[in-house]
Amino acid sequence: MKYYFIISSLLFSLFSFGQEATSNSTKVWTLDECITYALEHNITIKDATLNTSIAKVDYNKAKSSRLPNLFGSASQNYSSGTSIDPITSDYVSDQINSTNIGINSSMTLFQGNQLNNQIKQNKLFLDQRMYLEEVEKNNIQLNILETYLQALFSKESITIAENNLKASEQEVIRAKTRLDAGTIALNDYTDAQSQAATNKYNVIAAKNDYQQYIIALKQLLELTPSDELEIETINENIELVNLELNQVEIYNKALKTLPEINASNLNIAANEKELEIAKGGFLPSLYLSGSLGSGYTSINDNTFADQFDVNFNQKLGLSLTIPIFNKNQTKAAVQTAKINIEKAEIQKQSTQKEVYQKIETAYQNTLSAQEQLVAADASKVAAEQSYKLALKKYELGDLSTTDLVINQNTFTNAQQNYLQAKYLNILYHQLLQFYQGNDIKL
Numbered sequence: 191m192k193y194y195f196i197i198s199s200l201l202f203s204l205f206s207f208g209q210e211a212t213s214n215s216t217k218v219w220t221l222d223e224c225i226t227y228a229l230e231h232n233i234t235i236k237d238a239t240l241n242t243s244i245a246k247v248d249y250n251k252a253k254s255s256r257l258p259n260l261f262g263s264a265s266q267n268y269s270s271g272t273s274i275d276p277i278t279s280d281y282v283s284d285q286i287n288s289t290n291i292g293i294n295s296s297m298t299l300f301q302g303n304q305l306n307n308q309i310k311q312n313k314l315f316l317d318q319r320m321y322l323e324e325v326e327k328n329n330i331q332l333n334i335l336e337t338y339l340q341a342l343f344s345k346e347s348i349t350i351a352e353n354n355l356k357a358s359e360q361e362v363i364r365a366k367t368r369l370d371a372g373t374i375a376l377n378d379y380t381d382a383q384s385q386a387a388t389n390k391y392n393v394i395a396a397k398n399d400y401q402q403y404i405i406a407l408k409q410l411l412e413l414t415p416s417d418e419l420e421i422e423t424i425n426e427n428i429e430l431v432n433l434e435l436n437q438v439e440i441y442n443k444a445l446k447t448l449p450e451i452n453a454s455n456l457n458i459a460a461n462e463k464e465l466e467i468a469k470g471g472f473l474p475s476l477y478l479s480g481s482l483g484s485g486y487t488s489i490n491d492n493t494f495a496d497q498f499d500v501n502f503n504q505k506l507g508l509s510l511t512i513p514i515f516n517k518n519q520t521k522a523a524v525q526t527a528k529i530n531i532e533k534a535e536i537q538k539q540s541t542q543k544e545v546y547q548k549i550e551t552a553y554q555n556t557l558s559a560q561e562q563l564v565a566a567d568a569s570k571v572a573a574e575q576s577y578k579l580a581l582k583k584y585e586l587g588d589l590s591t592t593d594l595v596i597n598q599n600t601f602t603n604a605q606q607n608y609l610q611a612k613y614l615n616i617l618y619h620q621l622l623q624f625y626q627g628n629d630i631k632l
Contacts, residue, residue, distance in 0.1 A: 216418040216419070216420045217418070217419070217420065218420045218421070218422050219419060219420065219421055219422065220421075220422045220632075221334070221335065221338050221421075221422075221630070221631075221632050222631070222632075224334050224338060224407065224410075224411060224421075225330075225331050225334055225335075225630065227411055228330050228331075228334055228410055228411050228412070229327055229330065229331075231411065231412045232330050232410060232411070232412055233412060234326055234329075234330060235323070235326050235327055235330060237326075238319075238322060238323040238325075238326040238327075239323055241319055241322070241323070242316070242319040242320055242322075242323050244319075245312070245315050245316040245318075245319040246316055248312050248315065248316075249309070249312040249313055249315070249316045251312075252305075252308050252309045252311075252312040253309050255298070255305050255308065255309075256298075256305055256309075257297070258295050258296060258297035258478075259295060259296055259297070260293065260294075260295045261293070261294045261295070262291075262292070262293050262294075263290070263291070263292045263293075263294065264289075264290065264291045264292075265289070265290045266287075266288075266289055267286075267287075267288045267289075267290075268285070268286070268287055268288075269285070269286045269288075270285045270286075282489055285488070286487060286488055286489055287487070287488035288485060288486065288487045288488065289485055289486040289494075290483065290484075290485040291483060291484055291485065291498075292481055292482060292483030292484075293481060293482045293483070294479070294480075294481040295479065295480050295481070296477055296478065296479040296480075297477065297478045297479075298475070298476075298477055298478075299476040299477060299478055299508075300473075300474075300475060300476040301470065301473075301475045301476075302469070302470025302471060302472065302473030302474075302475065303466070303470050303473070304467050304470035304471070307463050307466045307467045307470065308463075308467055310463055311460050311463035311464060311467065314456050314459050314460040314463060315456075315460055317456050318453050318456040318457060318460065321449040321450070321452045321453035321456065322449070322450075322453050324449035325449050325450050325453065328448075328449065328624075330410065331624075331630055332621070332624065333410055334407065334410050334411075335617065335620055335621075335624075335630055336617060337403055337406050337407045337410060338407060338421060339613045339616060339617050340403045340613075341400060341403035341404055341407060341421055342421060342423065342424065342613065343609060343610065343613045344396060344399040344400035344403055345400050345421070345423070346423075346609055347396045347399070347400075347606065347609065348393065348396040348397055348400060350396075350602065350605050350606065350609070351389065351392040351393040351395075351396045352393055354389045354392065354598065354602055355386065355389040355390055355392075355393050357389075357598065358382070358385045358386040358388075358389045358598070359386050361382045361385065361386070361584070361591070361594065362379075362382045362383055362386050364382075364584070364585065365378060365379045365381075365382040365383075365591055366379060368587070373587055374590075374591065378590055378591035378592065379591070381591040381592050381595055382591045382595070385591075385595045385598065404419055404421075407419065407421070424616070424632045425632070437549060437550055437553040440549050440553065440622055440625055440626055441545070441546055441549050441550075441625075443625070443626045443627060444545055444549055444625040444626065444627075445542065445545070446627075447625075447626070447627035448545060448625070450541050450545070451538075451541060451542065451545065454534070454537060454538035454541045454542075455538065457534045457537065457538070458531065458534040458535055458538060460534075461527065461530045461531045461533075461534045462531055464527045464530065465524065465527035465528060465531060467527075468520065468523035468524045468526070468527045469524055471513065471516075471519075471520035471523060471524075472513060472520055473513075474510055474511060474512040474513065475510070475511045476508065476509070476510050477508070477509045477510075477511075478506075478507075478508055479505075479506075479507050479508075479509065480504070480505060480506045480507070481504070481505045482502075482503070482504055482505075483502075483503055483505075484497075484498045484499075484501045484502040484503065485497070485498070485501050486498060486501070545625075548621075548625070549622070549625050552618050552621040552622055552625070553618075553622065555614065555618045556615070556618035556619055556621075556622060559611055559614040559615040559618055560615055562607075562611040562614070562615075563608070563611040563612060563615050565611075566604070566607045566608040566610075566611040566612075567608055569604045569607065569608070570601075570604040570605055570607070570608040572604075573597075573600050573601040573603075573604035573605075574601055574604070576597055576600065576601070577597045577598055577600070577601040580593065580594050580597035580598075581594065581597075616632070620632075
C-alpha cells in the first residue's frame with residue numbers, strides 16, 4: 191500500500207509537470223497574428239497616430255478662431271501728487287486710491303477670408319496625417335511580411351542543414367569502417383570528416399540566421415527580450431506559380447488605393463489653400479470689440495457700491511484695418527505659396543514614380559521567381575536522384591568520398607536554390623496583391 195501511494199504521487203507529479211510545461215509552451219504566431227499585433231503595439235505606428243492627434247487639435251483650434259475672445263481685468267492703483275484721476279479723468283493734487291474692474295471681448299468679422307481658408311487647410315492637414323498614418327501601417331506590414339518569410343526560409347534551411355549533417359556523420363562512420371578494412375585511403379576518410387565539420391558549421395550558421403530574424407520580428411512586434419516567439423510554417427499546398435499578371439492594371443489600382451498617393455494629393459490642396467491665405471493679406475480686416483467696466487476712486491465722497499453703480503460703462507466698437515504697404519511681406523508670401531504648390535506637384539510625381547518602380551520591380555521579380563521556381567524544382571529532383579545513386583555506389587565501394595561529397599553539395603545547393611525561389615515567389619506575389627489593395631495572406 192505504501193509503494194502504491196508513492197507511485198501514485200510520482201505519477202501525479204509528472205502529470206502536473208506535463209500540464210505546466212504545456213501551459214508554458216511558446217506561442218506559435220501566424221503572419222496574420224503578427225500583423226494584427228504590430229498594428230496595435232508598434233511604436234512607429236503609435237508615433238504616427240500621435241501626429242494625427244496633433245493635426246486634429248490644430249484643426250479644432252482653427253475652427254475656434256471664429257469665436258470671440260473674453261478677458262476679465264482688475265487693478266488697484268495708488269498715486270500721490272498731481273495726477274489724472276483714473277475714474278473721473280480730472281487733474282487732482284492729492285493721494286488717490288482707485289479700483290478698476292472690466293470685461294473685454296473682441297471678434298474678427300472679416301480677415302480676407304483667411305480664417306475660413308485656414309480652417310479648410312487644417313482639415314486637409316488632418317486628412318493627410320490620417321493617410322500618412324496608413325502609410326506607416328503599410329510599411330510595418332511589409333516589413334513583417336519580409337522578416338516573417340526570411341525567418342521561415344532560415345527555419346527550413348536549418349532542416350536541410352541538419353539532414354546533411356546526419357548524412358555526413360553516417361558517411362564518416364562508413365569511411366572509418368572502410369579505412370580500417372583498408373579499402374580506402376586516409377584522405378578519403380579525412381574528406382568525410384571535413385564534410386561533416388562543414389555541415390555542422392552550416393547548422394550553427396542556419397540557426398543563428400533564424401534567431402536574428404526572430405529578433406528583428408520581435409522588435410517589429412515590440413516584444414520584450416524575455417518573450418518567446420515561434421512562427422507557424424506556411425501551407426505546403428499554397429499556389430506558388432501564377433503567371434496571370436498585368437503590371438499596368440496593378441499600377442492603376444495602386445494609384446487609387448495606396449495612401450501615399452492620396453497624401454500627395456492633399457499636400458497639393460493644402461498648399462493651394464496656403465496661396466489663398468496669403469492672398470487674403472491684400473484685403474482689409476474688420477474687427478468687433480466691446481467692454482464692460484466700472485471703478486472706484488478715493489477722492490469721491492460716494493460709497494464704493496454707489497461709485498461702481500454710477501461709473502458703470504459699456505463700450506462697443508468696430509475697427510477696420512486696410513493694408514497699404516507692409517514691406518512686400520504679403521507679396522513674398524504669395525510667391526512662396528505658388529512655389530510650394532509646384533514643389534507639391536513635383537513631390538506627387540516623385541511618389542508616383544516610386545510606386546511605379548516598386549510595382550515594376552516586384553512584377554519582374556515575380557516573373558523571374560516563378561521561372562526560377564520551376565527550374566529549381568527540376569534541379570532539386572535531379573540532384574536528389576543523383577545523390578541517392580552516388581550514395582549507393584559509395585556503399586558498394588564504387589565511388590570515392592570526394593565524389594560523394596561533391597554530389598551531396600550539389601544536392602544541398604539545389605535544395606537551397608529551390609527554397610530561395612519558393613519564398614521569393616511568395617514575397618513578390620504578396621507584394622503585388624498588396625499594391626492592388628488586397629490583404630496580405632499566406
